[in-house]
Amino acid sequence: PWHMQRCARFHHSFPSTAIEQGADLAVQSTHKVLSSLTQSSMLHMARGLVDADKVSQCLQLLQSSSPSYLLLSSLDAARAQLSENSKSFDEPVAMALETKDQLMVIPGLSVLDLSCFASDFPAIDPLRVTLSASDLHLSGYEADDILEEHQIVSELVGTQAVTFAVNLGTSRQDVQKLVQCAKHLSDKYMSANESRFSKHNYVRSPLDKFSVKLSPREAFFTKKRRVCIEDSLGEICGELICPYPPGIPVLIPGEVVTQDSLSYLINVRDQGMTISGAADGELNSIMVCNL
Structure with a gap:
């Protein structure tokens, strides 16, 4: 887990850091366990293995020219908190x-x-x-x-x-x-529950069998319509449907809705799993492509 990389140097129970294990770059979501503000994180780099200027150029393409100094100062405060108390954990x-x-x-x-x-x-x-x-x-x-x-x-x-x-x-x-x-x-x-059998069937995510009719780009620009999820079998999915956990998409734009994927999605929906990517967060309906 990423947060173990954040804390590894501050307690003997944690394993060595990702950098110490040979990673060139390691991202730390500092806000998840330490005391920095939400959305603040750190990027650590191993010396001599990665071109620092190249990393800086890549970050400039992605980052705002107006960084949040509230976030930056909270990262420094989190660092200071741990450096001042080595037994925090x-x-x-x-x-x-x-x-x-x-x-x-x-x-x-x-x-x-x-x-x-x-x-x-x-x-x-x-x-x-x-x-x-x-x-x-x-x-x-x-x-x-x-x-x-x-x-x-x-x-x-x-x-x-x-x-x-x-x-x-x-x-x-x-x-x-x-x-x-x-x-x-x-x-x-x-x-x-001594005489009650589990009503849940823990099915595996159907990622081994899939059929793609359109590229994600083609599916994105294709006109779409909303259909009841039970009626989506055989349709071309028009959105990314990603149950969490584990956060792996079951359907992507351009992929055909199969019986396996449909059964899995209905199963996890009925169990209350969080669904990201879909326009209908309750997953009673999905967007499909008009072809």
Whole structure:
């Protein structure tokens, strides 16, 4: 995760930085975990590997000639905050690890850790707590809705899990409340769902079978009409439809709507997944090309 690159030099629990691992350039979204303002980030460059002047020329093509000094000063303030207190992340990391240990023993709940991966991962983000209630036959969206009723706000919701972020502003009271609400979730749904089968079919994104009739440019300039999503089978998609997470487009402009892609989109829509790119955020309809 990018935020691990931001924090790597400030706690021994984090892996070496992307630059230290051989990357030429590394983008850090400083605002996500540190204290800089939203939209502020940093671009780090390895010495001797990349032409600094070339990078500067590329940035000048993309950046405004009137930068926000509020954002720039907040980046400097975030840097100063960490440089003045080298132990800033000691407490957040300790709280996150303690919270994971407490959640792991709650019946019906599971927590993501290195043992969950088939391949050898060198490290896992210690400041992210990913919780699954699938053994309670609850999707990530259902679990998130229940926790939100108790003012527990997640960072990311998926079909099978909910991810929470621990950072410099997290208090011990915050993580204790998460554990208490997770226990309540377990107590309420363990007995209620003993005889209930999960109603969710976790289908994989249909990215292996696709057909393209128009280039994205051709599709962009082609006249379009709005159709009910259930009636879009065989039509040429006129917009980019991207469920999040994982943030990978299922349909792009010019691509034919197949049965696999249609079934997948209806499935994730009904589960409450966020859809970006589509004109209709509720995904009851989509834009298709007139041909």
